[in-house]
Amino acid sequence: MSSEYYEYQLTIDKILDSGSRSFPNREIVYRDIRRYTFSSFSDSVKRLMSGLKKLGVKKGDRVGVIDWDTDVYFHTYYAIPMLGSVLHTVNIRYPLELIVKTILHAEDKYLIVRDEFVPLIEKAANIMPVGMKVITYSDNKEKVKSPISSADFWELIESNEPIEVSEDLKENDMATIFYTSGTTGEPKGVWFSHRKIVLHTLSVSLVGARAPLNLTSNDVYLILVPMFHVHAWGYPYVALLSGVKYVLPGKYDYGLILKLMDKEKVTYSAMVPTILYLILSHPDAPKYAHVFKRWKVTIGGSALPEGLAKKAKELGITVIAGYGLSETCPVLTTGYYNSLVEGLDEEKKFMEQISTGAPIPLVQIKIVDPSTGEEKERGKIGEIVVRAPWLTQEYYKDPEKTKSLWKGGWLHTGDLAYMDEYGYLHIVDREKDAIKSGGEFIPSLLLENAISLHPKVSQVAVVGIKDEKWGERPVAFIVPKEPINEEELRQFLLNLANEGKIQKWWIPDKFIFINSMPLTSTNKIDKKVLREMAQK
């Protein structure tokens, strides 16, 4: 008398299924090049699965993707994991040598490559995994002529009938793999199961509906996080589950992005602070005041400088911060209003929403002493350690680093922060960026924030340099908005110190003025480069 009970698996196809059934005519838009409805997109994904399967893609096979933020990439977020294979979102901002290294480390058997990246891959053909098949495509659907191309992406879709996921697709199967940007040391691989992605999607969807974002299925997303970067923070999955229109910008061109935002009535975006800065300071920006007024933005990846947040607010943009790591899928906290903050005055609410934020549903956070692991009191600085249903189980093929990542059963973020009286995190430093001066930490993010408040400062980054007397001392790199001298800045900071906003001994010994910040492959300020510059 055996039962045919169906053990429901939390797999990515369930997101696509829910989205395409509840919001069949919601759109996915790629520039002015192609439009899909959720329903036609679902059909297209299932044809791609069929095409990939015929090409030989099997359960567990890694499939790398090298592309901008396109409709092709959006397909692969679903089709590859739904086939039981593993989506490797290759970091296209890496130097070629590192790209190849990650492809070899992940053991990619297939690579999907946009035409403009084909020459790059041709160059490395002889050091790629043996037998790797390359699928190429171009925007206009013309076949890419290259000796390395084994198949055309569009043909895989167009010459096959849709198939459904196999019964042996399980929620703990590997769905995605990618490499952390590695501003220090070698890139490390992290991977995520279907289950983790589904649960992350549910929680990120839930928290988005909270104030001040108040996102609904009538919002329109244009996400400015490159799709090779940490599931583009989960939004390609959140979009289907939450039923929102999704606009894909291709390669970032801020003039075009502003136009797209206007034309497609975009209301929501997510990005690192640098991108927000680049958009707001774009020469066309003044023409789009009406677009900014309806715009809601989540900033993550790096701390949101108060100066930038205030500039956004003045334009009518609703801006909050979020926090997470490659290791954490990534979202851990966002600046939604919890029940303690919702009743505060506007100014105080604003300061909380642009802080590192409060844990989203199912996330557990502790602030601990980095050496002993003991929990710190509210308000005290320590390392952020976390538990959530969507954290990476390991650094791929690296048991040693995995061990320290998961020391004591909590994932160690390596970020130093305190939790304020309302339950919001305030990151004061990456552990590795911390400046220790005279035995005490100088929280570089707080200091940067203070400097960013000066009206002539456009961007700022502080790093530590070795100092015989103090161990380390801070050096500030400044991109000025208009000419400014060191003395002016020093006086400004002294005033802040007198007001009790910073410590006097935090004031940098040296200010270096530069034209633009060196950026990492994920558009964060590259402090490694700055440290080298500062030592000289």
Place this chain on the structure above:
Amino acid sequence: MSSEYYEYQLTIDKILDSGSRSFPNREIVYRDIRRYTFSSFSDSVKRLMSGLKKLGVKKGDRVGVIDWDTDVYFHTYYAIPMLGSVLHTVNIRYPLELIVKTILHAEDKYLIVRDEFVPLIEKAANIMPVGMKVITYSDNKEKVKSPISSADFWELIESNEPIEVSEDLKENDMATIFYTSGTTGEPKGVWFSHRKIVLHTLSVSLVGARAPLNLTSNDVYLILVPMFHVHAWGYPYVALLSGVKYVLPGKYDYGLILKLMDKEKVTYSAMVPTILYLILSHPDAPKYAHVFKRWKVTIGGSALPEGLAKKAKELGITVIAGYGLSETCPVLTTGYYNSLVEGLDEEKKFMEQISTGAPIPLVQIKIVDPSTGEEKERGKIGEIVVRAPWLTQEYYKDPEKTKSLWKGGWLHTGDLAYMDEYGYLHIVDREKDAIKSGGEFIPSLLLENAISLHPKVSQVAVVGIKDEKWGERPVAFIVPKEPINEEELRQFLLNLANEGKIQKWWIPDKFIFINSMPLTSTNKIDKKVLREMAQK
């Protein structure tokens, strides 16, 4: 080099933890008797866990609860599963014999009993499980004097320090068990794991935020589904996760409920149609027009009659329907607006929101031929079969009924319905209530709906009686609003038939006028009793 990776479990404590951290000062209110914040409630739950543990409650032990909708019941929804023991929500509307039967079947080792039910349990003491311990309480915290009482509920909380959940609590552990109301045949036991409840909570929270309910953390819930009934549709868990104030009405007293709704600024409720009917027709109702204007309601448990829905709408109430079974945790569908319906005119949207609804996130629904299991086209009537991550794995200790429940890997609801062009279900009948006349089904719910539109009809139910010529013929039971005769009703239905809204041959052969409907233990109309009355 072993890692201490933490395998995150989807257990109920994670809901309590998220709620009490993000919404620490949100309130739980029990009448005008006691108030908690989420934070103090969490502390109280953890003290209760400690008290129960000291009393001897172990992992896997069943703990029955016999109570109205009180703060005590609310505690047990968390504390019992969080201790690894199993919450048995005993159906207090059953006759004593059936109550005992379910307690024996579930093998309850502990029973938590409100004072007014103690005499009932005393009466059955000698047929209860051997060694079962009874925990009693009264609202005013006076100890209950009874030979069967082993412990006082409040003392368990007040004389113990909070404890945390054990490391060996796993997401697939049994969390709850209860018995389906059994309008036909013996009650059947269904049980749910922590994981199922957590996933149900996430999805129900998500869909509540969709139009037309648009629920946010600033809504105030007063749920009018008895807490012994299917997780009171999930709201005691949804409340903590979504951060809403929750008002508990105790034993239902509609005058008091109206007062509570006013005083506590209630904005949202869920209930069976009978309860909405009782509230709207309460003599005090006209005094609460301002309360109804802000009120949003989900109706489930039975079909929402169009007449009642329209009356609610006239009062300014936003009303939608929902659908689910004891076997399904329960929510499967609700009348939220999907992307096809959101653009329709108000009248059409209203008809969809009061239909059986559209699948909520992660639910998969098919309409199949009940005999062959083959999927039916859109618009055709068949049985609803479902998959979701929160369906019961079995009828407890009943492999035979389990087998037919899960035939073919889909849960069989036994409900006949069609799916309309917009993707909304329309239940036309419980399979067991279906009336087959001349080889064709008469959809009793559609017929009841038609009769309910007559202005003099207050409530209606149609059942089939045996007929020599046709097999079965319909008989209508009517609770009139004001005097009405059979001829008037027959003419009304003939007009509807001429307009093509019903079939002429559906018109009942007999109309029976009664003062009130017989109800089941969960306040649904008891068609079994009506069928007996009709045969006489």
